[in-house]
Amino acid sequence: MLHHFRLFFIALQFFTRVPVPRWVGFQPGWLNESARYFPLVGAVVGGFSALVLWAASLMFPATVAVGLAMASSVWLTGGFHEDGLADSCDGLGGAVSREKSLAIMKDSRIGSYGALGLMLVLGLKAATLLGLADTDPTLVLMAVVWSHVVSRAAPVWLMHALPYAGDADHAKAKPLATQVGGGGLVVALVIALLASGVAAWLLPDEVPLLIGALVTACGLTFYLQSMLERRLGGYTGDTLGAAQQIVELGTLLALLGLAAVF
DSSP: OHHHHHHHHHHHHHHSSOOOOGGGOOOHHHHHHHGGGHHHHHHHHHHHHHHHHHHHHTTSOHHHHHHHHHHHHHHHHTTHHHHHHHHHHHHHHSSOOHHHHHHHHHOSSOOHHHHHHHHHHHHHHHHHHHHHHHHOHHHHHHHHHHHHHHHTHHHHHHHHHSOBOSOHHHHHHSOOOOOOOHHHHHHHHHHHHHHHHHHHHHOGGGHHHHHHHHHHHHHHHHHHHHHHHHHTSSBOHHHHHHHHHHHHHHHHHHHHHHHHHO
16 A cells, blocks of 8 residues: 555656655666556646635636636646657648657747747636536536546556657656556556545536536547557657646536537
8 A cells, every 4th residue: 555655656756746655766677667547646736726726716707717727736746747749749730750759849949830829728727627616616626626637647648558659868867757557557547436436426417417528538548548659659748748737728628518508
C-alpha cells in the first residue's frame, strides 16, 4: 500500500507544482508504474480549478471566474499539457515526414500551428465552460473535475496501445513514463469510471450527458491512437499532453451539447 501512495505522489510531482514528502524518493522505473494514477492527479488539478471557479463566481462575473479557473489549472501544472498541445500542433500541422515532425516537436519555439491550436483549444474551453455555467452552476463544477480525470486516462491508453516514437536516448536522459502495462491501464480506467459513477450519483439527472461525454472521450482517444500510429508510428510526451487537452475539451463540448438536447 505504501508503494502505491509513493506512485501517486510521483505522478503528482511530475505533473504539478504540488510539493511531495521527502520520503517518497524517486527511481526511474516508478514513473512508468505511476502512470496508472494520472487520472487521480487529474482529480487534484480539476478539484483545485473547480474550487477557484466556485470562489471566483461569488465575487466576479462568470467570464472572469472561468478565466481564473483555467489560469489556476495552468499554474498548478506549469502549462505542461498546453505546451505539449502547442508542440504537437506545430509538428503534426503540416504535411511533413515523421522525422521532420519529431524534430519540430523538439524545438522549444512555437510556430503558427502551435499558436493557433493553443488559442483555439483554450478559447473553446473557456466558451464551453461559460455555456455550462449558464446552463447549471453545479454542472459546470462537476464538469471541470470530471473532465480532468477522464482526459488523463487517454494518455495512459495511448502509452499502453502504442510504442514510444521519440528519441530513446532523450527518454533515458530525462524522467519520462514510456510504457504502461495492462494492470496499470486497468487501474487508470477504473479511476475514470469511479469518477463517472460519483458524478452520476451527485447529478443523477445528468447521466445521459455523462454517457455521451464518455463515448466522445473514447472516440477521440481511438482517433488519436490511429492518427499517431499513422503519422509517427507511436506517441511522444508532447502528443500525450495534446491528447489530454483534446479529450478534456471534447468531453466538455459533449456535456454542453447534450445539455441542450436533454
